[in-house]
Amino acid sequence: MTTAFLTSALLPVPHGFTTREGGVSEGPYASLNLGFSVGDVREKVLENLRLLAAAAKTPLGALCRVSQVHGDRVLEARGGEGEDLRPVEGEADALWTEAPGTWVAVGTADCVPVLLVDPDGRRVAAVHSGWRGTDAGISARAVEALVAKGGRPERLLAAVGPAIQRCCYEVSGELAQRFTARFGPEVVESAGDSVRLDLTRAVRATLLRAGLKPAHVDVLPACTACAPERFFSHRRDAGRTGRHLNYVVNRF
Numbered sequence: 653m654t655t656a657f658l659t660s661a662l663l664p665v666p667h668g669f670t671t672r673e674g675g676v677s678e679g680p681y682a683s684l685n686l687g688f689s690v691g692d693v694r695e696k697v698l699e700n701l702r703l704l705a706a707a708a709k710t711p712l713g714a715l716c717r718v719s720q721v722h723g724d725r726v727l728e729a730r731g732g733e734g735e736d737l738r739p740v741e742g743e744a745d746a747l748w749t750e751a752p753g754t755w756v757a758v759g760t761a762d763c764v765p766v767l768l769v770d771p772d773g774r775r776v777a778a779v780h781s782g783w784r785g786t787d788a789g790i791s792a793r794a795v796e797a798l799v800a801k802g803g804r805p806e807r808l809l810a811a812v813g814p815a816i817q818r819c820c821y822e823v824s825g826e827l828a829q830r831f832t833a834r835f836g837p838e839v840v841e842s843a844g845d846s847v848r849l850d851l852t853r854a855v856r857a858t859l860l861r862a863g864l865k866p867a868h869v870d871v872l873p874a875c876t877a878c879a880p881e882r883f884f885s886h887r888r889d890a891g892r893t894g895r896h897l898n899y900v901v902n903r904f
């Protein structure tokens with residue numbers, strides 16, 4: 653089976669949101685686990701990364717990642733060459749690059765991945781937005797980083813990838829209130845005693861407030877928790893699961 657990933661028709665550069673398909677990992681990490689810190693065999697994760705690089709037709713040495721900490725820090729990245737995986741660039745939850753051929757990626761297993769493209773400035777960014785990062789406005793921070801380099805918000809393009817959707821994301825009343833106050837009542841749905849959060853809608857609202865046009869934000873509808881054969885889900889699998897990588901290549 654080949655590595656399979658989802659894409660958005662909106663983005664004019666190579667990119668992908670990986671699924672579980674096409675890797676060599678086993679058990680709860682089967683098969684395309686791309687995260688090192690989840691208990692999988694390191695050599696298998698490395699092989700999965702090599703398979704991804706081959707599918708993305710991009711050298712593994714040009715891939716930039718960060719150590720994700722559920723914050724609002726954005727880093728600039730400049731990848732290397734060759735086939736050796738680079739160490740992470742540092743602690744952050746978004747990274748961008750203007751270096752041709754460099755690819756940036758974030759890992760997820762329920763959290764919302766966002767890929768950003770500035771087609772004029774030829775810059776790309778990858779964002780990891782869980783509820784904490786969404787609350788901290790990490791997607792807006794990434795937009796600001798591109799705007800600081802001359803990008804115009806109304807020209808930026810964004811694709812919001814597979815994440816835990818409202819169908820499966822029950823949260824506390826306290827968190828629901830916090831998000832309602834910040835993003836509006838439409839990000840929360842009550843059904844009986846349970847309250848569910850629409851995290852991707854909150855991320856979309858963040859991008860629109862940051863100046864992106866509605867037609868420039870593509871939200872993929874896939875729910876990670878609903879499809880165990882297709883996606884890793886931290887919540888569904890009680891933490892014992894793999895990680896997807898969500899990548900975008902600076903190749904215009």
Ligand SMILES: [Zn+2]
Nearest residue numbers: 819820875878
């Ligand atoms: Zn679901």
